[in-house]
Amino acid sequence: MAKWGMVIDLDKCTMCGTCIASCHIENNVAIVGPEEAKKNRAIFWMDTITFEEGEYPNARIKIVPRPCMNCQSPQCTYVCPVNATQKGEGGIIGQIYPRCIGCRYCTVACPYTVKYFNWYKPEWEKEFKKALNPDVSLRPRGVVEKCTFCTHRLQKAKEKAKAEGRKLIDGDYWPACAESCPTGAIYFGDLEDINSKVYELHRSPRAYRLFEDMGTDPTVYYLMEGR
Amino acid sequence: MKNGNAGKIISILQLFPVIIVWSIALGFTTFIIYIINLSNALEDKPSIAVGISLVAIPLLWTMASVLTYVFVGLKRGRKKG
Amino acid sequence: MKRADEHFGEDAILFDPIYKPGKGFYVALSVFLAVAGFAVYLYIRQYFLGLGVTGLNRPVFWSFYIVNFVFFIGISHAGTLISAILRLSKAEWRRPITRVAEIITVVVLLIGALHPIIDMGRPDRALNVFLYGRYQSPLLWDLTAITTYLMASTVYLYLPMIPDIAMMRDKGTKFKWLYTILSWGYEGTPAQKHVIEKGMTIMMVMVVPIAVSVHTVISYLFAMTVQPMWHSTIFAPYFVVGAIFSGTAVLLVVMVVLRKIYHLETYLKEIHFKHLGTILLVMSLLWGYFTFSEYLTTYYPQEPHEMKVFWYKFIGPYAVFFWGMVATNLVIPVLLLSFKKDIKGIFIASICVSIGMWLERLNIIVPSLVSTRLPYPTGFYVPTLTEVGIFLGGIALFCLGYLLFAKLFPLITVWEIQEGREHGIKEVNDRIRSYLPDKKIDVI
Numbered sequence: 001m002a003k004w005g006m007v008i009d010l011d012k013c014t015m016c017g018t019c020i021a022s023c024h025i026e027n028n029v030a031i032v033g034p035e036e037a038k039k040n041r042a043i044f045w046m047d048t049i050t051f052e053e054g055e056y057p058n059a060r061i062k063i064v065p066r067p068c069m070n071c072q073s074p075q076c077t078y079v080c081p082v083n084a085t086q087k088g089e090g091g092i093i094g095q096i097y098p099r100c101i102g103c104r105y106c107t108v109a110c111p112y113t114v115k116y117f118n119w120y121k122p123e124w125e126k127e128f129k130k131a132l133n134p135d136v137s138l139r140p141r142g143v144v145e146k147c148t149f150c151t152h153r154l155q156k157a158k159e160k161a162k163a164e165g166r167k168l169i170d171g172d173y174w175p176a177c178a179e180s181c182p183t184g185a186i187y188f189g190d191l192e193d194i195n196s197k198v199y200e201l202h203r204s205p206r207a208y209r210l211f212e213d214m215g216t217d218p219t220v221y222y223l224m225e226g227r
Numbered sequence: 228m229k230n231g232n233a234g235k236i237i238s239i240l241q242l243f244p245v246i247i248v249w250s251i252a253l254g255f256t257t258f259i260i261y262i263i264n265l266s267n268a269l270e271d272k273p274s275i276a277v278g279i280s281l282v283a284i285p286l287l288w289t290m291a292s293v294l295t296y297v298f299v300g301l302k303r304g305r306k307k308g
Numbered sequence: 309m310k311r312a313d314e315h316f317g318e319d320a321i322l323f324d325p326i327y328k329p330g331k332g333f334y335v336a337l338s339v340f341l342a343v344a345g346f347a348v349y350l351y352i353r354q355y356f357l358g359l360g361v362t363g364l365n366r367p368v369f370w371s372f373y374i375v376n377f378v379f380f381i382g383i384s385h386a387g388t389l390i391s392a393i394l395r396l397s398k399a400e401w402r403r404p405i406t407r408v409a410e411i412i413t414v415v416v417l418l419i420g421a422l423h424p425i426i427d428m429g430r431p432d433r434a435l436n437v438f439l440y441g442r443y444q445s446p447l448l449w450d451l452t453a454i455t456t457y458l459m460a461s462t463v464y465l466y467l468p469m470i471p472d473i474a475m476m477r478d479k480g481t482k483f484k485w486l487y488t489i490l491s492w493g494y495e496g497t498p499a500q501k502h503v504i505e506k507g508m509t510i511m512m513v514m515v516v517p518i519a520v521s522v523h524t525v526i527s528y529l530f531a532m533t534v535q536p537m538w539h540s541t542i543f544a545p546y547f548v549v550g551a552i553f554s555g556t557a558v559l560l561v562v563m564v565v566l567r568k569i570y571h572l573e574t575y576l577k578e579i580h581f582k583h584l585g586t587i588l589l590v591m592s593l594l595w596g597y598f599t600f601s602e603y604l605t606t607y608y609p610q611e612p613h614e615m616k617v618f619w620y621k622f623i624g625p626y627a628v629f630f631w632g633m634v635a636t637n638l639v640i641p642v643l644l645l646s647f648k649k650d651i652k653g654i655f656i657a658s659i660c661v662s663i664g665m666w667l668e669r670l671n672i673i674v675p676s677l678v679s680t681r682l683p684y685p686t687g688f689y690v691p692t693l694t695e696v697g698i699f700l701g702g703i704a705l706f707c708l709g710y711l712l713f714a715k716l717f718p719l720i721t722v723w724e725i726q727e728g729r730e731h732g733i734k735e736v737n738d739r740i741r742s743y744l745p746d747k748k749i750d751v752i
Contacts, residue, residue, distance in 0.1 A: 040365035040687050049682050066682070075534060081447040082436045083269075101436050102359070102429015104369040105447060109533040113367050113680045117429065119360030141358040142429025211681065214534060240489045244466065251459055255452075262441050276443035283452050286518065287459065293507050294463050300503030301470070301492045 002168065003072075004090045004149055005191035005219035006178070007201040008065055011226055012185035015063040019177035019186060020046045023067075026150060026176035028136045030122030043116040045147035046177050062225075065186070067177065068093065068114045068147035069210065069218035076106035076115060085144070090190075091219060092149050102142040111214060115146045149188075150175035170196040191219060241298075248294050252287040259284065319722050325570055325714045327482065332569065333711065340708040347701020350694045351426060359429055363692045367684065368677045372695035373427035375669040376702060378526055379554070380420030381454065382547070382665065386555025387413030388461045389519045390587075392512045400736060401583055403728045404575040407721045408566060409559050410465040415709035416558075417458050419702050424450070426698060446528045453518075453525040460518050464511040467504055470494050471723040483716065523551040530672065536613040537606060537676045546598045550665060553591040553637075557661035560584055562710070564655045566719060575720055578651060585654040588661065589645040596638040616679040625688055626675050629667050636664030 023029065023046035032042050051062040074093050076085050084100040087093055107115040121141040124132070132138070135152040139145050150173075157173035170190040178186040189198040198221075201207060206223040259280040266273035325333070354361050364371055387409035394402035424447070425431050441448050474494040477487035494500055527547035530538040540546075560581065567576040606614050621630040641657040678686050713719075 036360070039363075040367075040685070041360070049684070051683060079445050079447075079532065081442060081445040082440045083442050084436075084440075099433070099436055099440060100430065101433045103424070103427065103447060104429065105445070105529075107366070107369045108535070108677065111534050111681050113682060113684060116366060117369060118358070119364070120358040140430075141360075144429075237485070237489055241492055243489075248459060248463065251455065255455065258438055258441075262443055265440070266443070271442070271444075273443075279443060279449065279452055283456055286456055286514065289514065290456075290459050290463055290511070293510050294466075297467060297470075297503055297507040298492060300507075301494055301500050304495075304497050304499030304503060305493055306495055306497055 002090045002190040003192045004092055005198050007187040007198050007221045007223060009185045009223040010064065012183040013065060014183055018180050018182055019065055020044060022176045022180035026133055028132050028138055041119050067220060069112050069220045070149060071216035071218045073215055073217045075109045075111060075216060079105045079109045092151050094148055094151060095145055097137060097139050097143050100143040104144060107144055111211060111216060115144050117144050118142060245295055245298050248291040252291040255287055256284050319725060321571060322718045322720050322722055326716060329715060336711060340704040343704035344701050344708055347698045350697040354694055361692060361694045363690045363695060367680045367686055368674055368689040370677060371674055371689055372691045372699060373423050375673055376699050377420055377423035378669045379666050380416050380702065381526055382523060382551035382554045383558045384413045384417040384420060385519055385523060385551035386559040388464055388515050389552060390559065392515045395512050400728060400732055401580055403724045404720045405580060408563060408719055411710060411713050412559060412562060413461045414465050415706055417461060419705050421454050446532050449525045449528060453522045457518050457522045460515045464515050467507050467511060468721055469717060470504060472718055472721065475722060520548055523547045535676050536679060537617040540602065542598060542602050549594050549598055550668060553595050554662060554665035556584060556588050556591055557658040560654055560658035561662060564651060581651050581654050582649060585645050585649055588641060588657065592638055592641045613681050617675050620675045620679050621671055626671060630671050633664050633667035633671055636660040
């Protein structure tokens with residue numbers, strides 16, 4: 001059984017934001033509009049975090065892409081009352097939109113605050129409606145959503161592998177952010193396949209995870225910038 | 228004749244609180260058993276559902292029984308005639 | 309023509325609200341109905357539009373509704389817990405207070421239990437909790453505990469009501485059919501009295517641990533996450549103490565109001581307020597002790613994420629709410645209850661505590677949410693009309709429930725007062741005699 005993970009090389013990341021844009025388009029993420037965004041209700045499955053370090057004149061900022069950490073000890077899953085967020089196959093923490101009752105316990109329990117809520121019914125302009133991805137279900141109002149490592153692509157890859165009569169292997173699928181990154185900073189693959197790139201990278205001395213000591217066991221690794 | 232009918236209706240209506248508490252007690256029991264089965268079917272750990280049910284179900288049943296006891300006791304303790 | 313309540317003898321005034329409601333009743337009824345009706349409209353609007361009509365955002369996903377949820381359930385500890393403990397300890401001064409307290413519990417518990425549904429993004433899917441429920445989630449523990457407590461407090465309210473309902477069935481003139489149904493054929497025979505007493509005793513004993521478990525389980529909603537200043541072992545006893553504290557305060561407020569509007573000065577005497585005032589003082593100090601312990605434990609190790617929340621409360625945007633809470637929960641009540649212990653002082657102290665305990669719930673929930681571990685941009689949460697309106701609607705519903713109860717049943721347990729007159733003095737005499745040393749017995 002695979003354990004899908006992501007490694008983000010911060011040396012290669014230029015903070016261009018392509019991953020955010022492609023994630024939006026791939027996953028039919030709602031565009032909430034400027035007023036709602038001002039109220040802190042914008043939805044970004046893939047987001048960037050801005051870390052400020054030091055003080056002037058030695059201040060620096062570090063902007064880091066942040067998908068869902070896909071924890072293997074997921075706090076959000078522990079507290080969901082209806083099993084709408086659950087660890088699925090390959091260790092991907094999924095979200096069952098038709099079952100979610102919108103209690104927002106998972107959004108509150110997540111230590112990385114990667115979950116988002118649909119405060120109103122998501123709506124798109126006419127032009128955007130034509131570009132909606134048919135593989136990803138549209139969310140109604142009042143449910144929680146988050147990055148799912150483009151799990152719809154996993155389904156497609158599984159079916160393709162089955163049609164070809166073989167097992168799913170590392171490299172068969174990758175999420176939209178990894179595919180669209182112009183510098184190739186986002187690697188994706190099976191962390192349990194010792195021949196995969198992510199396996200090699202996640203064991204690099206540059207590799208770290210956010211809040212590692214909290215025990216959430218995320219499968220998103222970052223490669224420290226070489227100084 | 229009218230009094231007899233009214234008396235009957237009143238007796239039936241008097242049962243309502245007892246019916247309600249037993250519905251809650253039995254309803255909850257059914258619910259918890261269903262949840263434990265669901266937990267088993269999903270290969271999840273039902274331990275906490277079992278633990279909570281060991282406390283909640285006796286409590287709910289005891290309360291329903293207390294109300295029933297008072298109901299029956301009051302009917303029995305009426306003045307003769 | 310004989311007055312309807314003339315049969316009731318010296319306790320006739322206790323039945324006045326039922327037989328002589330007066331104009332004030334209808335005015336109050338209309339006001340509360342209007343506020344509650346507006347709240348219902350606001351909720352329906354929220355149901356169709358979505359939770360966007362509130363002031364909630366990311367990361368403050370929980371705020372007003374959950375604050376009010378914890379607040380209302382906390383108040384519910386007033387009644388049943390105080391009434392049960394006073395009855396168990398055979399405190400004679402409990403007699404006019406018990407039912408007033410028990411009504412608070414039942415009404416406020418119903419309102420509190422509504423709030424998680426008001427807070428849900430998809431309340432039309434509420435049944436999913438029963439179809440796909442996971443008992444690992446503290447929300448299901450809440451469901452179980454609140455259902456059990458609701459049942460316990462309703463039965464515990466109902467059983468002592470039976471003799472009074474029978475009294476109204478026999479001697480009163482209105483709603484005879486209702487009282488006949490609800491009195492279950494009670495006639496005051498010794499066998500029946502014994503049955504009711506036994507039922508009450510069992511419920512008395514059961515209600516105390518159930519009440520403790522309810523607020524413990526509500527605190528687990530927060531304590532079972534890893535969020536800074538939520539993941540604290542002190543939460544369970546902290547919340548229970550806070551609940552008893554806020555419950556006592558609301559009970560005192562209700563008692564003062566009822567005393568005024570229903571002219572119950574001969575029943576709710578100064579001594580009753582003084583005793584409850586002492587309990588309020590003790591709870592205030594106990595609350596202060598828990599709060600001090602919580603904040604010292606947070607401050608000492610200087611853990612960065614927890615300190616972020618700490619400073620947000622101490623000197624940050626929530627400083628006014630935090631220090632307001634300390635003032636209204638600790639400083640003002642302790643001063644008032646130590647030095648100005650008359651009904652007026654107790655009333656002011658209780659109002660302060662009610663406000664302070666609401667602020668405490670706000671201070672627990674919002675700062676931890678705003679201070680996210682990762683550096684996201686966060687604003688300042690401001691509730692909208694929907695949230696405030698629904699909160700006021702909840703209070704109006706509480707007053708409405710109380711008003712309707714007062715219209716149908718006596719607020720003070722008449723038979724318990726009569727029992728106090730007939731048996732209380734002798735019982736207490738015997739009890740005191742049993743404590744004192746016996747006469748010397750010659751031993752051969």
